Amino acid sequence: MDIATIGGLILGFVLIVWGILQGSNIGAFIDVGSVIIVIGGAFAALFVSYPLPQVLTFGSVGSKSFQNAPFEVGKIIEKVIELANVARREGLLALEEAVSEIKDDFLQKGVMLIVDGTDPELVKNILETEVANIEDRHGTNKGMFENMGSLFPAFGMVGTLIGLVAMLQNLSDPSAIGPAMAVALLTTFYGSLFANLIFNPIATKLDYKSKNEMLVKQVMIEGLLSIQAGENPRIIEEKLKAFLPPKMRKSIGTQEAEENNG
Template sequence: MDLATIIGIGLAVFSLLISIFIEGGSLGSLINVSAGILVLGGTFGATMVCFPISAVKQMPRWLAVALKDRKTDIHEDIAIIVTLAETARREGILKLENMVEDLENAYLKQGVNLVVDGTDYEVTKAIMKTELELMEERHSLGAKFFETAGGFAPTMGIIGTVMGLVNVLGHLSDSGNLGGAIATAFIATFYGISTANILWLPIAAKLKSRSNDESLAREIIMEGVLSIQAGESPRIIGDRLKSFLPPDERQKSVGHEVHA
């Protein structure tokens, strides 16, 4: 599990509850089944309208992506690319065919196969770029889904509060329960705002972060494959690929001694 996501959500919920207890409230005062049904059901219902059913079915997978710890080892990718470049420089491009099956990264494997097959440089670049753009589009759909939910949730909360206040105004004669009824009416707004800012919007941001990491990894792989195809020096390739990384990351060893 991704500790940052789990701890972050846990800390937000804990802080929220602690602040309520400090103000003299109780957990029981926050429980309102009808408000919960309206906010959660209304939020997901409205969100579903905005997306095809095929996208809605992917929501559990998107949640898993946000919650699981999925690290992309860019340094390892660079090391593998440099190794491929050295092999191609010493023994020729066709020698890479013997190394393709050992590659675990599907995107890198696809690129090396294109090079081994003698695909034109511009065609290889276009195919790999298209794959990258399609991946980014798929990933952005998940982030947009939760962003949309985060936009609808507060509105659904306000709708619930308005409904509650309408009910309160209809029973003004019962002045003894007026304060409690008004407080209950605002629970829906609380649900809407809290779920949007503690769950839906942070999950959307996490999915964007995951997508950015994978996009960077694929950009490095694409640049590496094209550099191999162009016959560039392994040392130059390694330095160029590390230039994609932040300055404090470039000094890390890629686990491979590059020979020019």
């Protein structure tokens, strides 16, 4: 689980509740009508914005912001170096035996293309096309949450207008002004809260995770093409380390590559 996402949400809500309790009570900030206007309206607009199959993925897409990446780029580099050493010692065909130990489908697919003797340029095109399609899907998924981040404040404003209209229609009745004003203000509060604490941050987290996954995929492609070209494992290691920040490069071992150097 991604502790940062969970911790951030909990901390945000705790601080907001604490702030409310300093000068009021929680009950004053709960209004069913405001909740229905903001949440109901935003999700209704989401269905208008996207096809039903895409909307039905909303929950599973959001859950990815609570999950850690299955493969870290450092571990992938180590795996590619391991494959490079196998190919250098035993030839490219020996990689077929290592396929069963590869848990990542993308890397496994790339290795099989190499083992099958596919032209390097074709291998590159196939893998890059798949990366482009993955990136497009990620963009659509992230777009749903960005869309919700803009819809919530918009429907908060809709609720505010509804409350103001109701208030203006009942100026002669002082007892009706308070509830109408509450709806007007609370819808704006709910819209800002959901947009800025939940949906916009989740969209940002999904974007970060997508970029990290694309980096891992690029490392795989570069490593596979280098293996297919018969490059020295030590050279491959240095080439792939260039994708990492300087602080992370030291954590990638070189012992096995050095043993096979030359």
